[in-house]
Amino acid sequence: MSIWNEIKASYREGNILTKLIYVNVGLFVVIKLLQLMLLLFGAGSTFANVVVSWLSVPSNPLSLLLRPWTLLTYMFLHYDFFHLLFNVLYLYWFGRLFVDLIDGGKLLTIYILGGIGGALVFLLAFNFLPAFYPGGGGSILLGASASVMAILFAVARVNPNFVVYVFLIGPVKLKYLALVAFLIDLVSIPGMANAGGHLAHIGGALVGLYYGWKLSEGKIKGNYFDRLASQVGGLFRKRSHMQVTYRRPLSDMEYNAQKIRRQKELDRILEKIKNSGxxxxxxxxKETLFKASKEN
Structure with a gap:
């Protein structure tokens, strides 16, 4: 099997986290290859820069009206290698926690909602806060950071005391990790070097916090964008009449996470019975309660 076929197979068989990473990396590679080709043929990188600007969220509302798709495309777009590297690493780490501790079927939903929330905070700040030039002076927003922050804060809200091991620091509870990330963005805004990016991070964090809160209360059942992506992907998937079921053994982390989720859901149902009957x-x-009683 060729490398390209292996990549396609990996993407096709991977979960939504794998696909998100592939899309972020793939778009970056396409932009850079385009830039390289134009440079080698003496055309400079102007066209590549135009492509980036047409996929990034503009701070000017009039420009946004002409490019509304940027509210979605910007969260998959990176121009600097290290920006991509750290965002993909954080997406992998926090995305794994979200999949293991909450629900992999909602990962794309929180990713997109967090990205949109980050873009809205960026736009509001650059058009209504006196610290910024009206319309942001032609500033743009790109990158997956706001989406990643939303994922982190959603997990931290649902499982605040879950312990992760941070390099050179040791065990840290998720709620403290999220708090430190939020404070770093907050104190970085006055530097103005990337104020728009830090504001977007805060927007993503607030969306994640709200989403996690609603998840904890059991008030979010849907995974809107995930279902849509699955339906669209199904249009291009080759149908097979043979059904094969395979289930890999759960790791200790996955088993414990599943157990925590079940217990939280059971506690919520019992509390609801106590309050409302x-x-x-x-x-x-009722089915969840019945299954739990049979297991016990």
């Missing part, structure tokens, strides 16, 4: 439960909640 058994009849207030939905059909799914």
């Amino acid at each position: 058994y009849d207030s439960l939905s059909k799914e909640e």
Whole structure:
């Protein structure tokens, strides 16, 4: 099998986290190859820069009206290698936690919602805060950072005391890791070097915090963008009449995370019964309670 076929197979068979990483890396490679080709043929990198600007969120509202798709495309776009590297690493680490501790079926949803939240805070700040030139003076926003912050804060809100091991520091609870990340962005805004990016991070963090809060209360059942992506992907998937079921063994981390999720859901249902009575439960909640009673 060729390398290209291996990459396609890896993308096709990978989960949504794998696909998000591939899209971020793939778009970066395409932009850089385009820039290289133009440079070698003496055309400079002007066209590549135009492509980047047409995929990034502009701070000017009038420009945004002409390029509304940038609210979605910017969160997959990177121009600097180290910007891409750290965002992909953070996406992998926090995305794995989200998949293991919450629900992999909602990862794309929080990724996109966090990105949109970051873009909105960026636009509001650059058009209404006196510290910034009206319209941001032609500033643009790009990168997955706001989406990654949303993922981190959603996990930290649902499982605040979950311990992760940070290099050179040791065990740290997720709530403290999220708090430090938020404070770093907050104190970095006055530097103005990347104020728009730090503001977008804060927007993503707030979306993640709200999303995690609603998840904890059991008020979010849907995974809108994930279902849409699955349906669109199904249009291009080759149908097979043979059904094969394969389930890999759970790792200790995955088993414990699954156990924590079940217990949290059970506690929420019992609390609901206490406050509103058994009849207030939905059909799914009654089934969950019945299964738990059989396991015990």
